[in-house]
Amino acid sequence: MTELGQKLPKPVAMPTRPRSAGCAAADCAACEVRSLTFCAGLKPEEMGRLAAIVTRLNLAARQMLFHEGDSAEFVYNVTHGAVKLYKLLPDGRRQITGFLLAGDFLGLAGKDGYSYSAETISPVELCRFPRRKLDQLFVVFPGLEHQLLGLATDELVAAQDQMLLLGRRTAAEKVASFLLRLSERGKVRGQPGNPVQLPMTRGDIADYLGLTIETVSRTLSQMRRDQLIRQRSLTEIELTAVERLADLAQG
Amino acid sequence: MTELGQKLPKPVAMPTRPRSAGCAAADCAACEVRSLTFCAGLKPEEMGRLAAIVTRLNLAARQMLFHEGDSAEFVYNVTHGAVKLYKLLPDGRRQITGFLLAGDFLGLAGKDGYSYSAETISPVELCRFPRRKLDQLFVVFPGLEHQLLGLATDELVAAQDQMLLLGRRTAAEKVASFLLRLSERGKVRGQPGNPVQLPMTRGDIADYLGLTIETVSRTLSQMRRDQLIRQRSLTEIELTAVERLADLAQG
DNA sequence: CGCACCCTTGATCCTGCTCAAAGAAAGTGG
DNA sequence: CCACTTTCTTTGAGCAGGATCAAGGGTGCG
Structure with a gap:
């Protein structure tokens, strides 16, 4: 796990690593963005359960994570690199709704699937959680859902700031x-x-x-x-x- | 409870009614916006607990519910009338981040208090829930927090749409x-x-x-x-x- | 080295803003 | 109920911030 602390030496399209045991917990610690990640402040038992459903991914630059409207099967936590989220108009005009850096979370979606497309800017390392399994965990560990509500609220506050910026x-x-x-x-x-x-x-x-x-x-x-x-x-x-x-x- | 269905006849700054027994549940039914409110789809027991902590308020037009930065002690559910949410720049430029109508929910806030000001546009009737007591209910009824996460997610999707509108x-x-x-x-x-x-x-x-x-x-x-x-x-x-x-x- | 992509800068245009005035609606007090 | 004030809306004239069009310069990669 120690390699996570290092700067990635030109990580060109590294293959997906299989999920490993102490993943989520250990990784969050390793990449030194603990205070920001989805797993921040969780109890050891919750961390363990999360670790059991996480998949770690490495992506090259300019890769799509998903498109607007895709059914939202996963949520993600970026651990290295930068991701952009955007929406398109039919004629190609684009609005980027956010840039995600190490520690940032993405993947909340309404009933119409993801409300934006997500694409990597640089080589990216992230944790992927199946939404279905996460929902099952919520039943046992309501603290996880509490965590998610906090993230959603923070995103909402940021979105409102951005509206002020864009409009005025x-x-x-x-x-x-x-x-x-x-x-x-x-x-x-x-x-x-x-x-x-x-x-x-x-x-x-x-x-x-x-x-x-x-x-x-x-x-x-x-x-x-x-x-x-x-x-x-x-x-x-x-x-x-x-x-x-x-x-x-x-x- | 029947008076809720009627058009309010010039309800100029009506005094706050004391909380009543079957309030939240009965009101949501009475105002016929059940499917939109915070209480939508809750179990009877959850409804009852909510009813016990709700206060119903009637406000005239142009009344402030709260200001940006106020500590977020309440969340609200509008049952009649229209409310605007806005942010101001120091020089007075204003960005309205949303209009709320009957059935809409407001009051999610980050750690710096409310991220916007809220002001009534027309005479408004709403349910007010103390955030502190709501948080206590979450421990017993995680379904309530699940409900709130859904509302936050919907708001987020709407906010992203608005960014596209404002920017492009x-x-x-x-x-x-x-x-x-x-x-x-x-x-x-x-x-x-x-x-x-x-x-x-x-x-x-x-x-x-x-x-x-x-x-x-x-x-x-x-x-x-x-x-x-x-x-x-x-x-x-x-x-x-x-x-x-x-x-x-x-x- | 050459190509592709990105960035910078200049010239010109146009969408939406500012300034201004008058009409319509709504509240206020006699 | 009506005169008066205030606020909101509409419309016009002119302006300007940022967009568009165009060209040239960097930078990185094969």
Whole structure:
């Protein structure tokens, strides 16, 4: 299990590992995102039961986990890498509803199946739980369902924030908010938080913020000129004036 | 209990009625929105326990239920009238995150308290449950928490739809989607669905769709000229070409 | 090295916003 | 019940933020 702590050395499309004994529990500990995962704060017995139904998966970049409308047979917990969730209009317009990083949970679905498509951005490692078996566990361990309600509520709060951003913020405010949120998420995970890592493309960012690629690019360029950020590379942005960025982002 | 079925005759700031015996269960039945409420499909025993902790409230229009950030001591179930939920930016820009009608549930909150403010649009009748007592019931009746998870999931799906609307739809598509959704919600409630009732102001609609009042008004005028709708009154719109409206709304 | 993809920048356009004014509806007080 | 005020809605004129169209530069991979 110790290999989970290491940086994955170019994990190109690794084959799915078979489920192993102490999986869920041991893995959550190993990948050091305990406080964020589905298994956070569960009792040992609950962890054991979860471990018995989990499958660990490794995926390359640009792989679909599922499509919008698919029947929701699994829920997932990301342990490494980045995933994007999105919805499409018939003519191809896309809205990304969320980026998931290590520790994040996905897969809640209404009666019409998954309400969004999920695709990996980078190579990804995740835990997959069959929804059917999870529901059986809920009967025995209501604490699991309590856990899930907490996750759903947090997601809902985030979704409402995103509505405010999409409906009422300007382009500059959107990009500033985005950078600050990514920074905060990094900190929560015990990472530096600055510089910010951007595993997604400009196009992904645009579709997340309700902008075009060009506007995202122009806004970042302007922020660079204004000394708010420094671009170490395409995927790494240093926040050089967090205070001013926060002012720009508006509360 | 029979007075619940009647139209409220100008119920100006009626005082809170004391909780009564068979409240939650009986009320849900009385207001004929059984299939939508928090109590939907619960066992008699669960209903009884809920009834014991519920308070029924009557509020006039333009009353605050709570403000964003307030500690979340209650959850609510609307039984009559309309409520709006919104978030504000420091400079006053507003995003309405949802309109609640009879049968709708509200009050889920993260650890920072309510994530939005709630204000009545029309005179409103609702059931209020103390969150603390509800949590105690969860221990005995996990089915209640299961119910809540279902509501949270539905809300999440709706929130993601709204993100797509806010981020990627044009003004005309937004307004068309809005009218169609209201119509569908009416139908689900056993109401006609056409004409559509608009208890909220143009300003509220604008802040829900991420537009200005003027754009909402102009778009409705254009739809009237295009014979897509007929405005019976300010608050009542007849959909005269649902098919074409649906095309306009884009999937 | 060459190709594909992504990113940046510029020029121009247009959707939706701002500003302004007048009409309609609804509440208020005499 | 009516005059008055306030609020909401509609419509017009002009503007601008961000989109679209277009071209060129980086970057990474085979």
